[in-house]
Amino acid sequence: MSKTNFRADIVPILFLTVVVCISVIALAYVDSITYEKIETAKLEAFKEKLSVHFSDMTDFTSNDANDCYVVFTDNNTIGYAVKTIGSGYGGTIEMLVALEPTNLSSTDDLILRGLSVISHSETPGLGDKITQSFFLDQFQEVSFSGIELSKTGGDIDAISGATISSKAVINGIVSSIEDRFDSLVELVSSVEVS
């Protein structure tokens, strides 16, 4: 009796355990090879996004939440960047706002250096025009208070036929920067101290 029980019950479990162990070992091995690569690939991709706005950058540092950045050239601060999120037509629009290195007493002092879209899911042929330069270039050298549709007195012209996406970009920038302004200030001051 006990023998059949062993065969019927224990062997399958042992077998499954062995398979799981092999699987874990194999994955741990693959992970050890690829981990560094994946991290550097992510970092490189992000650096490329930043260098669009800061062509002479050599390095950057970010805060813990990884949404505010200070950009350097040989230890000189040349600007800041903030990741912003807008809620568009088909989902969230993730953007990177590059800022001039102004003094940071309030959000009114901020001047945008440029804007790029990291990811979005807007409608092709319409909303996805937010990634085109004719729209994005409007965000160069604009003060924070000017980030508003020209219809309501701001500096940004909406894309015709895609007002929702245009508004989403603007609302995303404004609300995210207001949310993250304190952590940006904190990051900048910590960088200056060190």
Add this chain to the structure above:
Amino acid sequence: MVHILKNLKKGIINENPVFILLLGLCPTLAVSTSIDNAFGMTAAVMFVLISANIIVSLIRGVTPDRVRIPVFIVIIATLVTIVDLTMKAFIPELSKSLGIFIPLIVVNCIILGRAEAFASKNTLADSVADALGMGIGFGIAITIISFFRQLLGTGEITIFGTHVFSAPGLFDNPMSVFILPMGAFLVLGCLLATLRYMGAIESG
């Protein structure tokens, strides 16, 4: 040898996983927005399919019946994670555009189905031939769909950055519906109907 060729042909034509068995529809429709994606997905699926069939076929004698399915799932999940990590490390762009459909290969009915229905009962050579056939069949189907979607949706065909050709009228006014999800349903629905009308596949 004849045997092996027969198994190969079966997957490509007689039992084409997408057109005939209607398996693995989710990745087929989701990532077929460009030919690049189709090739990337095919490569990933082929790797998992062939490795899974090899391993399952090798251990078919020793696998206890009661834990057969969990063992298969663990094997497939491991292989899928290997593909996922490797693609993330070496081809991050492609990996990003395929998104969660790479890890979702683990629930692709083609793979578990072939492991369970074929590899667990057949020899190594036959299992490899079966996996190759199914993989090529899947690849052909997804490439055809992505060809139509890319052509109609963007007006041009580019493969890994190389421009192949562009359709003059379409290029100025591409029908973006084909890049959107609905376009995938339309293309596959019309393809199936055309194949049936021509008598290539049986009407269901």
Add this chain to the structure above:
Amino acid sequence: MAEETVDQKRLVVSTSPHIHDKKNTKKVMYVVCLALLLPIIGGVYFFGIYTLLVVLVSVITAITTEFLAKRLRKREFIMDGSAIVTGMLFALVLPPRIPLWAVIIGAAFCIAIVKEAFGGLGHNIFNPALAGRAFITVSFAGLMTSWIAPVKSVISLDSITSATPLGEGFSYAGSTSDLYIDLLFGNVGGCIGETSALFILIGGLLLLATGVIKWRIPVVYIGTVFLLAWLIPGQDPVFHILAGGLFLGAFFMATDYVTCPMTAKGQFIFAFGAGVLVILIRVYGSMPEGVAFSILLMNAFTPLIDRHVKPKPYGYIPPEKKSRFPLKKKAKTTDVADKPDQDSSTDKKEGKK
């Protein structure tokens, strides 16, 4: 062939009862064509002769596609006028300066995919003209969102870009009552046939007078939109019913026999749901106009509504469980026989509540 005749026998039982007689269909379709002439004339008056070309191309494409589809299916082509109606309706919901090739693609899609692939007249699930319009909107978003101001000259080919009343960025210079009058006559930017509420209303009244449509769907549909717009702060109810394509949709599209529910109660639910959706889309959604999408969505719900208000609604536990989904022919005939009885009894029950 034998199989097909069986199919056709089933059809008479299952789909709307209005279309089993060919002669009737024909007559109805030509009355609709007649009623549609007025909005078309309005379109030509406001946006120029080019719009007439759009209508003609659309109708010709629709008829040709229908003819080809019948040939492919080895069926007899019957000129029942339904393709003309679809072609006209499709043209009426297009922007005035749409390129003709887009009209051809759209009209062919309406007939080939939305109508014939589902089995032809009487079998389509979605309203062909609206589905075609939605398809073209998604395909060529840029073309479908460029509107022009009325030129009020038949021969003019001018096109001064302008926003539609419902679109973003529309500002009206005159007083509110002037706006209402312009909306009523159609002196605003918009689709070829949907701008003039008055012309559509006259066409709709013709349909009502000849008994082609019943009052229920248009009245409930427009009424729901009015009521909801009135309830939501900051919305102008009169503006909401006059602007956009609500009248055209309510009289000519939502009332389509094939794609709306069969029973009175079902039609009430259908029209109410469509009205709610219009307001949801216009006020909270990202599209300025919601009539086309609201009707398409309710078309999708029509089979479920029909089930629910039919004798054996889903959720009731019927005594004879096996005939809950009577797909076999024999089960069908009995189903029809006891339909009227049960229908009235459920109606009474609901009425008491």
Add this chain to the structure above:
Amino acid sequence: MDNLFSIFIMMALVNNFVLAKFLGLCPFFGVSKKLSSAVSMGIAVIVVMFAASVVSWLLFYQLLVPFGITYMRTAIFILVIASLVQILEITIRRTNVNLYNALGIYLPLITTNCAVLGVTFINVDQAFNLAETIVSALGAGVGFTLVLAIMSGIREKLDLADVPKAFKGIPVAFLVAMLLGIAFLAFGGMV
């Protein structure tokens, strides 16, 4: 609260799993021939999605992240779903025979339903907290059930229609899915 509501609408309508994300297509086309089975399948999916999302969320943040083994997530999540489905099947069979007869045959199909595994991935990728995870799972399930019910209603009607031979069955179902997808675009921006 507002955020939770918009996650729900997003998952159920705007980014509907079947129509916009291509998740769960096999059951969508396989189990949409009859309304009764579609609703049963939908309910089973909602239950499994909910349970799987909660368990996988807990495992991910309590086990995988602390130990730095997030690469195990695919394997762990699929095993979670497979075992949950088993447990659910056994519990239902022992407690309620009627329910088992209604849902039982659909449960095994859910293991390989990519919608369930997909929602667990999305929850982790979007860095949702537990409340958001629950809402997103329910939204995805409700959205799936809704289109499954609509689809089955339409297909029952199409069964009686004179659909061309070449389109009969699956191809016409694809066309319905396309038109439904277009109609569902109306919900865009409603969050």
